Every structure is written in C-alpha cells, then in structure tokens.
Amino acid sequence: MQKLATTKRAGRQSVIMDKGTALLYPATVAGPKESLGPLSTFFDRHCKDNIMNEKSFEKAECHMMEEACHLSLSKAGLTPEEVDYFIAGDLLNQIISASYCSRRLSIPYYGIYGACSTLTESMALGSKMIEGGFARHILVATSSHNCSAERQYRYPTEYGHQNPGYSQWTVTGAGALLLGAAGDGPRVESITTGKVVDAEIKDPFALGTAMAPAAADTIYNHFVDLERDPSYYNLIVTGDLGAMGKKLNEDILARNGFNIAPLYTDCGVMIYYPHQKVNAGGSGCACSALVFLGYFYKKMLDRELRRVLLVATGALHSPTSVMQGESIPAVAHAVSLEI
Amino acid sequence: MIYSSPDKGAHFLVDRRWVSEWTGFKHPRPPVFKNAVSAFLFGGLVCLLGQLVLELFLSLGMPQQQAGNPTVAIFIFAAALLTGLGVFDSIAQVAGAGVAIPVTGFANSVTAMAIEFRREGLVQGTASKMFALAGPVIVFGVVTAFVIGIISAIL
Structure with a gap:
C-alpha cells in the first residue's frame, strides 16, 4: 500500500x-x-x-x-x-x-x-x-x-x-x-471524525442518552490522537445531548480519565428556558446551528473564547428501524476551533 | 480501559451494561402517583360531564337506550374540536390516561392524523392515514367482540 x-x-x-x-x-x-x-x-x-x-x-x-x-x-x-x-x-x-x-x-x-x-x-x-x-x-x-x-x-x-x-x-x-481560506473568524484547527457507536438504547425518546456514548468516544479519541487535555480548550460544547446526555457524556469521560465538567456545556441545555416545558432540552440539527453560530461564534469573535471544541452529535435511527426493534446508533464529529 | 464489543465489532469506552444501568439509575422516572391521580381526576371529570349530557338527553324525553349515542357523539366532536384548536395535546400532557382511555382519546388520534396528513391530499393523505394510530383499537375491538361472541354462543 x-x-x-x-x-x-x-x-x-x-x-x-x-x-x-x-x-x-x-x-x-x-x-x-x-x-x-x-x-x-x-x-x-x-x-x-x-x-x-x-x-x-x-x-x-x-x-x-x-x-x-x-x-x-x-x-x-x-x-x-x-x-x-x-x-x-x-x-x-x-x-x-x-x-x-x-x-x-x-x-x-x-x-x-x-x-x-x-x-x-x-x-x-x-x-x-x-x-x-x-x-x-x-x-x-x-x-x-x-x-x-x-x-x-x-x-x-x-x-x-x-x-x-x-x-x-x-x-x-x-x-x-x-x-x-482567508478571513476574520474562528479557524478550524483540527477535526476528529466520529465512529458510529451503538449503546443499544431502543427508546426513541432517549436520544440524548443514545448519543452521549458517541460524543464521549469522539472527544476521548480527539484527546488521545492529538495528545491533549481538556484544559487545552476554553470550552467544550456538544450539539444536542440535553440534560441526560450531557451528564452521561461527563460520566463516561470521567471514568476514562478526562474531567471535562468545568468547561463543558451542551447546546440543547442552553437554547430554552426551563419554563418552556421541553423536559431535557432541545435537539435537532438546528440546535447546535443556532447556539453555536448565533451565540458561541460571537463569543469567539469577541475573543472571550479562543479555543473551542465543537462536537455535534446525531442519532442515526429511522422510524422503520425503531419499529423493527433495532437499537439507536449514533455518531459525533468534533471540530477544534481557534481564533 | 476500552471495552471491545465482539458482537458489533466496535471499541467502546464503557460497557453497554454500564450504560443501561446508568440509564435506569439517572433517567427521571415518570411521576406515577401524580400521573395516576391526575388521570383519575380528569377521567372522572370526563365521565361526570358525560353523565350530565346523558341526563340532559333523558330529560328531553329520550329513552335510556338511545340517549347514549348522541352523548358519545358530543364527546367525539368536542375532542376533535379541541385537537383542531391545538389544545388537546396540552391537556393530554397533564391528564394522560384520563383523556386517552375515554372516547376522547380515540377521537384525538383520528383527528390528529387526519389534520397531519391533509397536506398529502384528501384521499391518500387524510382518508388513508386517518386510522393509522386508532386502527389497532378497531382491529382488537372487533377480534375481542368476535371471540366473546363465540364464547357466549357456546355457553
């Protein structure tokens, strides 16, 4: 080869x-x-x-x-x-x-x-x-x-x-x-492509929990591949794990030697007020898009955040696979952004 | 440290059993007692209203055996109207089985599907998808009636 x-x-x-x-x-x-x-x-x-x-x-x-x-x-x-x-x-x-x-x-x-x-x-x-x-x-x-x-x-x-x-x-x-290629904005410094991870969760309402192991896997491999520590970043932000998935992601990474909790947040937890009756938070493609592109992008332009690890997570099931009793596989891709 | 799963071939940071234990431990449980109480109260309220409507028909001189049908029709209409106005799902989030078990739940599932698929056309959308959620009620209702009918004919 x-x-x-x-x-x-x-x-x-x-x-x-x-x-x-x-x-x-x-x-x-x-x-x-x-x-x-x-x-x-x-x-x-x-x-x-x-x-x-x-x-x-x-x-x-x-x-x-x-x-x-x-x-x-x-x-x-x-x-x-x-x-x-x-x-x-x-x-x-x-x-x-x-x-x-x-x-x-x-x-x-x-x-x-x-x-x-x-x-x-x-x-x-x-x-x-x-x-x-x-x-x-x-x-x-x-x-x-x-x-x-x-x-x-x-x-x-x-x-x-x-x-x-x-x-x-x-x-x-x-x-x-x-x-x-050029311009004033955060730059993509490195990319970690996620593997599909299936934690064998079958409940289509528990998407945050189904996606958290994929997020943890990608973040873990990002740190291992690039020989980094969570403290390298000002902020680690996941796409739409919600309150449950966020906690599970923290717990899995903590068990594997990375304590990300102090500098970690999730877009799904941030996008709604608790009184908006959304239970564990927001989800969907637009969740990370709105929160990152709207909020964190501006924080980076203002140089309040200089190094951010953005990890959007996706549940790859379909209504057919769920009806047929399949579990919910998930994937997460990380991009490291610097300004 | 990395758990390797032989069945699906992927490396995994934690044991799947650990995730399912975590889920059982950390997932918020449904507030069963609160749900049961509100289902009881809302279900009771629906039945109370039903009884009042029935009494109204009886007081208008309708015989007992005929008064049931228009009463049910009124509740089907009310549930369908509330579904169309977009408030039924908010009521059901609180009332749960209290409005799902009576005929209101059946009416809601039919109307919700009919509205949802109206944009795919009247025939292939509304008409064909209308009973997709409520269909099992009819199927198992008919099957049960058939079985009970056979049993009662034999006895």
Missing part, C-alpha cells in the same frame, strides 16, 4: 489543518419557541409562527434554510456564483429541506445526512476541501423543524400523549455558514 504522503493525519481519527479554514458570516433563523428562549437576541431572524406562510411544515423548514443561506451570502457580499460548493443536510427523509433549498441556489451541491451532527460534518468536509485547494468558498447549511421532525419520527403534532422527562424538543430553525 502506498504510504500516505501527508503529515496532516494524527492518530486513528483526527487530522490537523496546516492553514485552517475560516468560519465566516454565520446566519441563523430561529423558530417561534426559540425566539422566546434565553439566546433569542443572538439570532439574526425570528419567525413569528411555525408555518411561515408556506403550505406545509416541510416547506417552512426549506424556507428557513433558504433564508439563512441568502443571509449568509449577503453578509459576505457574495453571489451564489462565487461559491464553489453547497454542503447541507437536515433530518427529513431523503434530506428534502437541503435538496429543495439548493435547487434555487444553483451552487454545486453535496447533500449529507448525519442527523443532528450535520453542522460539524459539513464543516469538517468543507474545511478539508478548502484545505486541499478544491474550493475557495463553501456554503454549509442545516435546518430542523419541530413539527416536520415530530411527525416523521414520533407522533402527529396534535396527538395527545405524555412525553417522558428525559425527552427533548426538536428545535425549529436553520443556520448557514460560509467557509473560506
């Missing part, structure tokens, strides 16, 4: 960027419930209702993603023709929000599915393409919608049932971000 002619690889799962890709001009569109949450002022656009004058929730989700993409492009002063690739994904079957959004953008498109890990998956892939010299500007986007996700994964929206205390609320919103 030909030896890999690069020194960019570190350990089994990680790569280190030479130049580092800059994260530029994030744009966030938040749903009505998210607009009432504690981070509301950090989002660019706020939707008054769930349907946004569209004919269906799926169309509304697509609309939000388009709005986020156009907002990011207009902040950058770029036209779609100046963007080399569009990498996007969402939660719906056949990732329709992303694909239907891209049909009017006319940018060469890669559709990806990583469930709620889409944000870091697209950032990781885009960064590698820019680092490799295959693109100058890449637009990445992701979205989720409470009503379209609920109906696909669980029950119709108006069906009356009692959610267990560990359940999470799918975030309505969309986020878009421009990746570029």
